[in-house]
Amino acid sequence: MSEPLLEIRNLAVQFFTYQGTVRALEGVSLRVERGEILGLVGETGCGKSVLARSVLRLIADPPGRITDGEILFKGRDLIKLSRREMRRIRGNEISMIFQEPMSSLNPVFTVGNQMQEVVALHQAVGRDEARRICVDMLRQVKMPDPDQVLLKYPHELSGGMRQRVMIAMELSCRPDLLLADEPTTALDVTVQAQVLAILEGITRQRGVAVLFISHDLGVVAQLCDRVAVMYAGGIVETATAAAIFAAPRHPYTRGLLQAIPRIDEGREALMVIPGTVPSLIDPPRGCRFHPRCGHRFQPCDREPPPFYEPSPGHRVACHLHAGEDQKRSWSRS
Numbered sequence: 001m002s003e004p005l006l007e008i009r010n011l012a013v014q015f016f017t018y019q020g021t022v023r024a025l026e027g028v029s030l031r032v033e034r035g036e037i038l039g040l041v042g043e044t045g046c047g048k049s050v051l052a053r054s055v056l057r058l059i060a061d062p063p064g065r066i067t068d069g070e071i072l073f074k075g076r077d078l079i080k081l082s083r084r085e086m087r088r089i090r091g092n093e094i095s096m097i098f099q100e101p102m103s104s105l106n107p108v109f110t111v112g113n114q115m116q117e118v119v120a121l122h123q124a125v126g127r128d129e130a131r132r133i134c135v136d137m138l139r140q141v142k143m144p145d146p147d148q149v150l151l152k153y154p155h156e157l158s159g160g161m162r163q164r165v166m167i168a169m170e171l172s173c174r175p176d177l178l179l180a181d182e183p184t185t186a187l188d189v190t191v192q193a194q195v196l197a198i199l200e201g202i203t204r205q206r207g208v209a210v211l212f213i214s215h216d217l218g219v220v221a222q223l224c225d226r227v228a229v230m231y232a233g234g235i236v237e238t239a240t241a242a243a244i245f246a247a248p249r250h251p252y253t254r255g256l257l258q259a260i261p262r263i264d265e266g267r268e269a270l271m272v273i274p275g276t277v278p279s280l281i282d283p284p285r286g287c288r289f290h291p292r293c294g295h296r297f298q299p300c301d302r303e304p305p306p307f308y309e310p311s312p313g314h315r316v317a318c319h320l321h322a323g324e325d326q327k328r329s330w331s332r333s
């Protein structure tokens with residue numbers, strides 16, 4: 001197997017607060033291959049955005065800190081790089097689209113000022129060349145009248161137009177990896193579809209790898225090659241998108257899929273996952289999902305499950321997939 005573009009190994013991130021230490025990520029391992037779109041899904045607060053920000057070393061210290069693990073990008077551990085080296089990687093090699101474009105764009109500068117500054121800084125080109133690149137990128141994201149858009153302030157654009165500006169800005173430096181943190185949040189369905197089509201078209205054309213963070217399983221099914229499912233600061237299942245949606249193996253993944261509203265099954269009540277997300281200050285022992293799991297048995301409340309591979313390329317952290325010999329030994333203990 002060739003070396004992945006991004007490989008995260010046993011990553012742990014903690015936040016030190018007055019209430020206690022929040023174990024936001026614990027033992028997270030993940031691979032993003034060159035040119036693929038990997039979906040990262042899970043409930044709000046499970047650690048998706050913390051994971052993306054950790055890749056770019058954007059965790060504020062204090063109160064947060066990467067306490068363990070490796071983040072290998074093209075074979076280099078980003079955690080060990082100096083701030084100066086990370087500044088060269090941000091934008092040039094790894095870019096990020098944040099959740100809300102209105103908070104990412106400075107309201108007192110025009111779109112042109114902000115886009116041209118990014119291009120000039122990362123590509124070391126003059127102002128005229130930076131403007132030409134910006135206009136070309138806005139055309140690629142199907143922005144009408146890009147020359148006029150450069151003269152506008154963010155509040156003069158619609159939400160969909162601002163998100164296109166962010167996509168154009170982040171891809172203008174031709175990164176190898178794009179971190180997209182819920183880029184279609186707060187957009188209506190029609191605009192969301194347009195933005196997703198633009199994002200997929202440009203990244204596929206350029207061979208850009210994408211870590212696509214979302215809680216919208218329908219969007220993930222439409223866009224992503226593989227899917228990783230997060231729960232309470234850890235990865236619980238990874239597989240191809242087809243396998244995840246056709247045959248999920250983790251009880252939490254099955255619960256997420258069953259909670260999607262359907263109109264073709266005659267169901268009146270929505271299916272829900274019982275219980276609540278645990279506190280990451282004092283998470284449950286063993287499997288963090290076991291208090292909410294209807295399939296739990298003896299080892300779940302005391303032993304964190306390792307990853308099993310019930311089928312090639314399908315990895316799941318759940319004791320249900322242990323071998324029969326292992327299950328018999330648990331029943332005797």
